[in-house]
Amino acid sequence: MKTTLDLDSAQHQALLQCAFLSPLSDAARDAVMRTMTVRGYQTQDIVFREGTTADTFCCILSGLVRLYRVNIDGREADLGIFSAGDVFGECSMFLQNCYPADAKVAEKAVLAHFDTAMVFELLPKFPDIAQAISGILAHHLKAAQNCIADDRLKTAPQRVASFLLARCPPGSPSSTFRLPYQKSLLAGTLGLAPEALSRAFSQLRLNGVSIMGRNIAIEDTEALRQFSRSE
Amino acid sequence: MKTTLDLDSAQHQALLQCAFLSPLSDAARDAVMRTMTVRGYQTQDIVFREGTTADTFCCILSGLVRLYRVNIDGREADLGIFSAGDVFGECSMFLQNCYPADAKVAEKAVLAHFDTAMVFELLPKFPDIAQAISGILAHHLKAAQNCIADDRLKTAPQRVASFLLARCPPGSPSSTFRLPYQKSLLAGTLGLAPEALSRAFSQLRLNGVSIMGRNIAIEDTEALRQFSRSE
DNA sequence: CGCATCTTTGAGGAGTCTCAAGAGAGGTGG
DNA sequence: CCACCTCTCTTGAGACTCCTCAAAGATGCG
Numbered sequence: 024m025k026t027t028l029d030l031d032s033a034q035h036q037a038l039l040q041c042a043f044l045s046p047l048s049d050a051a052r053d054a055v056m057r058t059m060t061v062r063g064y065q066t067q068d069i070v071f072r073e074g075t076t077a078d079t080f081c082c083i084l085s086g087l088v089r090l091y092r093v094n095i096d097g098r099e100a101d102l103g104i105f106s107a108g109d110v111f112g113e114c115s116m117f118l119q120n121c122y123p124a125d126a127k128v129a130e131k132a133v134l135a136h137f138d139t140a141m142v143f144e145l146l147p148k149f150p151d152i153a154q155a156i157s158g159i160l161a162h163h164l165k166a167a168q169n170c171i172a173d174d175r176l177k178t179a180p181q182r183v184a185s186f187l188l189a190r191c192p193p194g195s196p197s198s199t200f201r202l203p204y205q206k207s208l209l210a211g212t213l214g215l216a217p218e219a220l221s222r223a224f225s226q227l228r229l230n231g232v233s234i235m236g237r238n239i240a241i242e243d244t245e246a247l248r249q250f251s252r253s254e
Numbered sequence: 255m256k257t258t259l260d261l262d263s264a265q266h267q268a269l270l271q272c273a274f275l276s277p278l279s280d281a282a283r284d285a286v287m288r289t290m291t292v293r294g295y296q297t298q299d300i301v302f303r304e305g306t307t308a309d310t311f312c313c314i315l316s317g318l319v320r321l322y323r324v325n326i327d328g329r330e331a332d333l334g335i336f337s338a339g340d341v342f343g344e345c346s347m348f349l350q351n352c353y354p355a356d357a358k359v360a361e362k363a364v365l366a367h368f369d370t371a372m373v374f375e376l377l378p379k380f381p382d383i384a385q386a387i388s389g390i391l392a393h394h395l396k397a398a399q400n401c402i403a404d405d406r407l408k409t410a411p412q413r414v415a416s417f418l419l420a421r422c423p424p425g426s427p428s429s430t431f432r433l434p435y436q437k438s439l440l441a442g443t444l445g446l447a448p449e450a451l452s453r454a455f456s457q458l459r460l461n462g463v464s465i466m467g468r469n470i471a472i473e474d475t476e477a478l479r480q481f482s483r484s485e
Numbered sequence: 486c487g488c489a490t491c492t493t494t495g496a497g498g499a500g501t502c503t504c505a506a507g508a509g510a511g512g513t514g515g
Numbered sequence: 516c517c518a519c520c521t522c523t524c525t526t527g528a529g530a531c532t533c534c535t536c537a538a539a540g541a542t543g544c545g
Contacts (some may be wrong), residue, residue, distance in 0.1 A: 153388055218535085503530080506525105
């Protein structure tokens with residue numbers, strides 16, 4: 024394990040509890056950790072670009088990374104935002120070592136890189152590695168399908184409501200929390216222009232949602248859930 | 255291998271060349287084939303429903319299957335259409351044995367079912383099985399990401415153009431072929447109302463595409479590719 | 486405290502959906 | 516072989532959602 028940075032305890036925890044490492048046996052974890060490099064990034068740094076050779080895939084130890092596609096005109100479509108403990112870029116391992124999208128740092132980050140080729144070599148010896156990666160892929164796939172379904176079936180305020188409900192503790196009748204990142208980023212992941220997100224929030228005020236800067240208070244989660252499904 | 259139906263040679267070929275079985279070693283293939291059941295379906299038959307327990311995942315031997323999500327109002331959003339040789343429902347194996355969408359037969363089909371629990375048991379013994387499934391998941395994920403990006407960056411005519419170009423032999427300056435299924439199904443997979451697809455086709459006539467029923471002729475693939483990326 | 490960045494609001498327009506009606510294709514039976 | 520029926524597809528008109536551009540108002544950082 025080669026680290027060019029000292030990790031704090033939260034970063035260590037993110038690493039060991041991520042969906043890639045946490046299900047592994049000790050032997051498999053040791054083996055993949057030997058292919059690992061840790062690197063720090065500044066906001067706006069490019070982690071990788073679509074179509075380039077995939078040498079590594081990443082686990083986020085801290086910070087935020089945005090995955091997106093770019094148009095020929097330079098317009099961008101967000102595929103997801105990843106935060107501490109998330110794994111991304113792993114699918115390149117099964118796509119001819121080619122990244123299927125761009126990844127850019129959205130907030131100063133520390134990333135653990137695993138060597139794609141070396142981990143691939145380990146698959147036959149440690150069956151639990153492929154299983155862990157399958158689990159990650161399945162969750163990413165389900166998230167992408169959720170995104171497609173929401174884009175096609177829900178209006179902007181309904182999508183925002185779904186997003187907010189996903190970060191309420193399940194079962195609680197009301198909830199208060201802070202948005203995990205700035206609103207323009209959130210707008211992107213929901214497939215909206217920033218102005219549309221702003222207007223969606225205004226409309227949610229009528230449904231018992233208070234917005235003060237990044238702080239959100241939801242009066243009645245059950246009523247909001249109702250709204251998020253049909254108006 | 256338990257078959258309740260006789261398979262023709264095309265169905266046999268679809269089975270053996272599918273992304274699940276074709277990369278496997280003989281021993282692994284034999285093992286998973288022992289968990290297999292083959293069943294015939296009529297159009298509109300439900301293969302499985304979102305949220306139900308996933309006993310099996312499927313390989314299509316012939317026919318068409320539509321994967322979609324349903325709204326509380328009954329509105330549907332298509333996640334994909336699968337045809338002979340395609341595998342679907344495999345992600346349930348890593349999602350607590352729970353299907354993430356509905357699957358319905360769109361055209362009279364014969365499906366090979368693999369037992370989810372039994373195949374899962376085989377993963378430690380045959381590492382290539384998890385690897386094959388990872389490959390399928392990665393391709394499904396990339397397709398879903400393509401879908402999100404196209405929905406957000408392209409207009410209806412551009413999405414239709416992309417779809418048509420994807421079924422032209424690569425490198426050919428012009429091309430003629432038949433749509434793989436009826437237009438209302440195609441509209442669904444592109445996230446369009448049937449009327450919008452019809453209007454998109456009208457507009458593509460101005461870009462050198464002839465439409466006669468299901469038969470398509472593309473005059474200049476390169477020009478159409480240009481159009482599909484930016485207007 | 487001042488500046489840069491992010492967010493909100495307004496107005497206008499592009500794109501797609503819905504509903505409704507007409508045209509076409511494909512299959513069935515006389 | 517043709518008339519008929521059904522199903523699919525096309526066309527039109529109007530409404531709605533969301534985007535774009537522009538400017539004003541917050542927010543946060545040095």
